[in-house]
Amino acid sequence: MNAVRLPALVVVAALVVGAFVFKTQEKEESLQVADPISYSELSFGSSVEEVSGDVWFCVGPTNKLGGIDEQVITITNLRPEITEGLKLSVSNSDGSLTERSIQIEAQGVLEILTSQERDTASYVGVTIEAPQGGVLVEQQLQATDFSGVDQRPCVTTASSSWIVPWGTTERPGTQQTLLLYNPFQATAVADLLFVGNQGLRETLDSQGVVIPGRSIVTYDLAERIPDTALLSSYIEVRSGQLIVSGITIADGTAPSGIKGLNASYGSPEIGGDLFLPGSDGETFTGSVVIVNPSESAVEGELVVRPTNPDVFVEPVGFVLRAGQREEIRLSDYTRFEGIGPYSLYVRSLDNPSLSASYIRQFSDQEVSIESTDSSISSTTGLHVLPAIGYGSTHWFLNVSGSSGNPAVVTLFNPSLKSISSVTLSTEQDMNLPDPFELDPGDRATLQIDTTALIEVGSSSPVIVVREWLGPEGWVNAYGVSVEDSVVAIER
Template sequence: MSDDRWQPGPDDDPWYDEPGQDGPEATQDGGSGAWGSQSWSSEAGQHAWVPEGAEQDQWDPHATGDLGGGGVAGSGDAWDARSWEQDAQQPWSDGDDAGWEQRSWGVEGELWDSEDATLPPTPFEVIAPHLKGNNGKVTGRRRSGALILIPSLVFVLLAGLAVAEPLVLPPAEQVAAAVPQEAASAGLWYCPAVAGEGEESSLAIAPAGDQASRVTVVRHTPEGPVSGSPADLDPGTQLDLPLENPEPLSVRWSGGPSVVTWRVSGEESAAASCVAGPSPTWYLAGLDTAAGAQSTLHLFNPFPSDAVARVVFTTPEGQVTLVRTDNILVRAGESARLNLGEFQPEVADLGVIVEVQAGRLVAQGEVTNDPIEGETGAKGRTLVPAAPAPSDFWAFGYARVDDNSSSRLSIQNPSEREAAVEVRVSSPAASGSLLGEVSVPAGGTAGIDLADVSEDAEFGVAVDVVNDVPVVVARMAALRTDDGREGVATSLGAEPGSEWALAGGSTGGRSARLGLYNPGIETISVAVDAGPGTPEDWGDVAVEPNARVQLELSDVAPDQEAIPLRISSDGPVLPELRSIAEGSPLGSWTALAAPAASWAGPETRPPIRRDPALPSVPLVSAEGSGEPAIDPAQGG
């Protein structure tokens, strides 16, 4: 290489004082003091300073000629898009001549080395603007304390001369690390649905961990919230609390965490886990207003200020927005019930998006099926949980298909792009009906029948998004028995996890079964704790890849009203409980267990940072003397 070209120096001195001195081999890739692999655009295929076989006078880093393989993506004498702003005619221009384009220097979005680096005082030929230097950054000899960036550099292009303007780099913003935090020691569950006339409802509450939990039920009446007496629950126990009034509820817990399931019984039965907290947006799939079905949206505001929501509908034809549902007011401490058939009649696979415009809300859906004459379908009632966000993966621990029962999926795509999903089931049939990808229209919904997809009557289901467009998935099951009893059950899918808890298990006049589904590729060991009477072999249940194991709660006790469940595993699984009444009506329901994240909260939190523009606040003395103590670290 010619002496009038700048070459990197050895490891201990990356810059030579005199440009005429030779450095390490310029074609070397990587290593301290050598040209890095980012010296030339990867599109141009050049990863060295001078290509082998090319004479120095044939190669010009500013040129787009073809000698030495120097063609680049830019036009004219411009650098390619990776080194310079694409199609820029001046190598220091980013469109407004304000300075270097961000990726022109260094790597990973950085410019020059932030440690007071300066360029050697040499002519332009000496300075290679794509030089990496040591550790992937442009480095220089330390001079004064200030960072001086290209005060005046002149690059001679084939097209002519141009002068770079000075650029002062602002100091890099320091991003504070997240702060670890302990699991929550108190929390709330919200139960939006209410019992109808002539129906009975109850709460099932059970500790989720190894600590005792104190719980308080709050009834949200028209006159205001009314708190009941606190109850202390030991691990492995379950409190079944009958409810006298059809009111939405919240349940406070402290100490050890608890989980809560709301149940209703009567001519039709239903159950669902209560909701861990409000969300700015709620997504519901699996609603229906066609062929005798009626869907209701419950909006619950247990908070001290009014809330306003915008309700948007997703249908098989796409998204529907209505002026009538643009501003739904829910007063503080009250709930609202929307009959969705008034807004979207005769729509199967109906979805809803609740956008909270002001205040806070908890949402839940409800579907009552009563097929009209000539229509197929089971009669029953089911609760439809809402999701706070779409996801690219959903799993279900229970689906059933046989001569009397059927299951299907309803998929909601709230985005503006078409979604593509793949469905997997445990014990897949040799010739299943699910072939290839299933498309879900932008802003719309799609239904998938699960008939003939598994060798087993009861199986697990996983839904995978394959094109990065997240969706919401609900599973509906229509159940019938040989003696003619029938019912329906709906469940919202979830991401598999390793710690779960569920209240509401019972064998008192009911048949209850826990399904454990492993959608992964490795065998998972699962431990299930059902309180006193838990079978010993439930402590280590092996669930093979893409397989499902079911456990009968009658193995714990054949006639026990309360059987709480805690599930832990060494890998991600999905537990779901199916419960059926032994008498008439069928009284069927399914409930997904609550994941640990719903009661433990996030593992980290953002650091607390004081705004220096705010005045200092005195701290009370730790001795309790009443004398204010100023914390110097807070600027006081």
């Protein structure tokens, strides 16, 4: 493991803000604090007495799995004092457990190589207990041979229901694995259902799956349901709670040419109003996979929300029977061409029981990276981002870019009627934009050409996403919201 200090930061920022009036929505919106489920949330107050403490969960493959170079858990201490009481627990599939206390210097960073904690396990589940809060925990995976990298915050949510809208078992050359992590003492029992080419189905061993306490169970979908280009998974836990992740490793030999690494956590909730950051309108339009895990049919729309106030785009309608899913390829709709930057809104017109993910992938032939750094070259990439039904007024995010290949931070206002005033700040000396406003549906981008820890505050909920594209692969993930700042976005 390596302990380092947060570096001094120099940032080149470029802010692009548009304006938008959401023409298709006439219903009055209400913002309700309805205990929305946030993927990653940290407690952070002016003193340790004001915080409730956090428990972080990370799950993924180690370098003992073929193709994976390393799994790194990064813990950032946001406080100006040394952490106290941090506890690290690492579990694997045979029930073995290691535990130890850790300490991080004031505003320091600790990197943990899981291969040094569990030197024989292919998959591990990691729990980090932070009784005083104030730490941000992330997982990074790298698969150099597959041009794959995945970096995203670990989660602070355990749930009895999970949905993984997208996966693939296309052959040859793809691995698709469900990871079921039980960080608690009691045994959990789960039922798994899948939606593939033949509709809703089970496998012989997908009902009553036992996950012993403080262990991880791997479920190989490529072996059980092969040759399925799009495979959705539903996980219902009869007893206990789990953390669920879908791992995709693709080497580029499948007919579709898919190549890269994805390790996205499932969605722990369903809803009728879900939001995605969309695109800059120029590259990688991607697909939206929408699933209906409920027992009733759902009629809905995928709404494209351009930042240009003079542009209106007709939504894409859909009807999903119970358990059904649909993939909407944005490139199939010529009306989306040339509209500029946009965000995406998945809305139910009746039964609020949807989950969705945004999938983008590219190959050498589809994109070139414009960069002043001669060492940067186009390879391949894959990323999956779940749609969420909440925003926050307080975010933290770690961003890593370079002068020749900057990272991009996207901030967008999911509200249907409220303007949000946004402020960006940091403890370090940084060149950040002055406070600005985002109209309903508006989207702004910020380019960062170094490693930066950024704090985002806003007058009404916004959604914050970071993205980086380079020769190692593609990284795209939400920031980490702060406790008591999360609000469900509802009509």
